[in-house]
Amino acid sequence: MILAIASGKGGTGKTTISTALAVAAKQKVNFFDCDVEEPNGMIFLKPESVTTEQTFSQVPQIDKEKCTSCGACESFCQFNAIITLAGRTIVMNEMCHDCTGCGYVCPNNAISFNPFKIGEINRGIHLSPDGFEINVVSGVLDIGRTMSPPLIRQVKKDIKPGELNILDCPPGSSCPMLTAVDGSDYVILVTEPTAFGLHDLSIAVDTLREINIPFGVIINKSDIGDSGVTDYCKKEEIDILLEINSMPEVAKQYSEGVNILNDIPEVTEKLQKVLEMITTDYCEVV
Amino acid sequence: MKEIVVISGKGGTGKTSITASFAALAGNCITVDCDVDAADLHILLNPEIKEQNRFISGKLASIDSDLCIDCGKCKSKCNFDAIRQKDNKYYIESSLCEGCGLCNFICPAGAIKFESRDCGEWYKSETKYGPMVHAKLGIAAENSGRLVSLIRDEAKKWANQIDCDLILIDGPPGIGCPVISSISGVDGVLVITEPTFSGIHDLERILELTKHFKIDTMVAVNKFDINTDNTRKIKKMCFASDAKYVGKISSDQGMVNAQMQGMSIVEYGNSKCVKEIENIWFNVKNWVEQ
Numbered sequence: 001m002i003l004a005i006a007s008g009k010g011g012t013g014k015t016t017i018s019t020a021l022a023v024a025a026k027q028k029v030n031f032f033d034c035d036v037e038e039p040n041g042m043i044f045l046k047p048e049s050v051t052t053e054q055t056f057s058q059v060p061q062i063d064k065e066k067c068t069s070c071g072a073c074e075s076f077c078q079f080n081a082i083i084t085l086a087g088r089t090i091v092m093n094e095m096c097h098d099c100t101g102c103g104y105v106c107p108n109n110a111i112s113f114n115p116f117k118i119g120e121i122n123r124g125i126h127l128s129p130d131g132f133e134i135n136v137v138s139g140v141l142d143i144g145r146t147m148s149p150p151l152i153r154q155v156k157k158d159i160k161p162g163e164l165n166i167l168d169c170p171p172g173s174s175c176p177m178l179t180a181v182d183g184s185d186y187v188i189l190v191t192e193p194t195a196f197g198l199h200d201l202s203i204a205v206d207t208l209r210e211i212n213i214p215f216g217v218i219i220n221k222s223d224i225g226d227s228g229v230t231d232y233c234k235k236e237e238i239d240i241l242l243e244i245n246s247m248p249e250v251a252k253q254y255s256e257g258v259n260i261l262n263d264i265p266e267v268t269e270k271l272q273k274v275l276e277m278i279t280t281d282y283c284e285v286v
Numbered sequence: 287m288k289e290i291v292v293i294s295g296k297g298g299t300g301k302t303s304i305t306a307s308f309a310a311l312a313g314n315c316i317t318v319d320c321d322v323d324a325a326d327l328h329i330l331l332n333p334e335i336k337e338q339n340r341f342i343s344g345k346l347a348s349i350d351s352d353l354c355i356d357c358g359k360c361k362s363k364c365n366f367d368a369i370r371q372k373d374n375k376y377y378i379e380s381s382l383c384e385g386c387g388l389c390n391f392i393c394p395a396g397a398i399k400f401e402s403r404d405c406g407e408w409y410k411s412e413t414k415y416g417p418m419v420h421a422k423l424g425i426a427a428e429n430s431g432r433l434v435s436l437i438r439d440e441a442k443k444w445a446n447q448i449d450c451d452l453i454l455i456d457g458p459p460g461i462g463c464p465v466i467s468s469i470s471g472v473d474g475v476l477v478i479t480e481p482t483f484s485g486i487h488d489l490e491r492i493l494e495l496t497k498h499f500k501i502d503t504m505v506a507v508n509k510f511d512i513n514t515d516n517t518r519k520i521k522k523m524c525f526a527s528d529a530k531y532v533g534k535i536s537s538d539q540g541m542v543n544a545q546m547q548g549m550s551i552v553e554y555g556n557s558k559c560v561k562e563i564e565n566i567w568f569n570v571k572n573w574v575e576q
Contacts, residue, residue, distance in 0.1 A: 008324055010297010010459040015484070037460035038295050038491060040484040078345060078385050099365055099386030143494040146431065146463040149384075153367065171297040171459055174323040174423055174430045178381045182367070195545050196302065200324040203425070210426045211381050224542050255513040257483030 001283040002165045004184040008200030010171035012190045013220035016254060018168040019044040020261040022134050024271040029134045030163055034180035035170040036119060036139035036151045044259040047124025047136040056115035057098040057150045062089045066110035073102035073111065098150055118142055119151045149179040173207040186282040187215040188241065193225035198232055205238065214282055221246040241274045287445050288574050289453045289472040295488030297459035299478045300508040303541050304563060305456040306330035306550035309415040311567045315452035318441045319420040320434045320468040327456045330550050333411030333418045341421065343429040345385040346403040347378050353397035360389035360398065381426035405429045408437050417444055434467035461495045469501055474574040476504045481516035489520065493527050503529045504573060506566050510534035532569040535562045
């Protein structure tokens with residue numbers, strides 16, 4: 001089972017909900033922090049014996065002996081990552097999308113590929129209070145790197161299809177979010193009942209419908225705004241899985257890097273019911 | 287002309303509410319919403335669209351199943367995992383296609399079309415606080431970074447035409463492609479953070495980013511009273527780095543109420559945080575002008 005937690009709008013509580021779900025599951029869980037630009041999952045899950053692996057994309061390297069500056073690579077590259085200038089071919093690593101196409105079009109075999117560091121993947125194990133292992137895998141994009149999708153794809157390589165995999169996804173509805181939710185059995189959209197929450201939710205809904213992934217909604221801080229989100233979900237026939245009121249103590253503890261949602265029995269119970277519904281209705285193998 | 291961008295690293299810290307308030311306080315300025323895949327500034331500024339344009343950018347590959355010989359070469363070479371198989375037919379998952387053109391180049395049957403891609407719309411509008419340039423990235427579309435660059439360029443052109451000396455940008459969350467497009471070459475970045483562990487963690491990364499690109503950076507703390515110790519920590523972080531601390535804002539239900547009325551908190555009024563936002567704007571303006 002691959003369960004992704006996404007949101008459209010940022011700051012609605014994706015990480016709070018996804019880490020609470022991982023603990024509430026009361027079984028072995030693989031937790032993936034796919035919000036590689038601003039990963040916060042490890043703040044709350046605090047895994048032990050963390051190992052770090054560097055991750056790379058492939059960028060072209062030009063063999064000056066063989067290159068004739070014919071410009072074939074430059075004109076092929078859709079990302080303006082290669083420029084031929086005054087008889088020299090220059091690669092701008094930052095712009096490269098790692099498609100390796102230039103290597104195929106070069107008539108002189110002058111292009112090979114070099115690793116270019118884009119970030120790191122941290123792995124560790126968090127033992128839940130009930131004694132279940134949560135394998136935490138967290139991608140961290142290097143500062144100044146533009147391409148989060150290749151790193152997200154590498155983070156997701158640790159997904160184990162037969163087990164429960166929970167993905168904390170990046171906000172928005174563009175490439176990073178699309179790369180993160182791709183292949184999920186189900187997406188939980190975490191929103192808040194405000195005008196911004198509703199607007200960004202509706203974009204996320206359109207996006208998931210476009211790519212055909214089933215989803216439901218959790219309304220966080222359900223008492224701060226109005227009924228716009230609820231009305232929208234009813235009209236669109238979208239399941240509201242859970243509503244959680246804003247709780248000052250939860251916010252206070254969150255600010256210290258502690259998620260106490262699991263300490264509130266009724267919330268934990270509800271999260272378990274949500275998980276049970278999703279795993280029975282949307283997946284053959286849990 | 288000065289360009290100021292409001293970003294946050296972490297999402298949901300109040301960027302848009304604060305940008306809208308600045309627009310109300312600034313008077314003569316052009317606002318730009320660069321959070322193109324979750325654009326919300328229009329909800330507070332109620333723009334009247336004067337000009338609507340398609341955003342055609344990059345390319346998209348598609349497979350003509352009549353010509354496809356099912357060799358699978360494209361699938362094996364696609365680095366974006368965008369070529370899929372259903373009922374023994376290959377197809378391209380357009381939401382994942384980055385438009386590199388490799389499949390089109392290597393297909394032995396000429397079965398792959400490679401055409402310009404419609405990635406959304408962008409608008410030139412009028413609001414009660416002046417002109418606004420904004421956009422809507424297409425559903426499951428690519429090229430958000432390019433759309434950000436485009437609307438920033440359009441705002442600059444417009445500012446030159448009408449002799450406007452300030453462009454105010456509402457930026458996206460994160461530190462990746464659209465953020466870098468939003469901050470490159472601006473005169474000042476204002477980071478809106480919150481006094482939480484996550485907020486601080488994300489602030490550290492965004493300060494590294496602006497340092498990397500050598501952009502003058504200011505920091506304001508929203509909902510500072512959630513955790514005053516952390517607010518103090520953030521202040522210290524600013525002193526320790528080159529970032530300028532420009533003020534703090536109280537938690538205020540008025541902020542949500544104003545949003546629900548479709549206006550900025552400054553316009554909504556009767557709220558304790560209005561004074562605080564006015565102070566921050568004063569500091570931001572002074573700092574950028576120096």
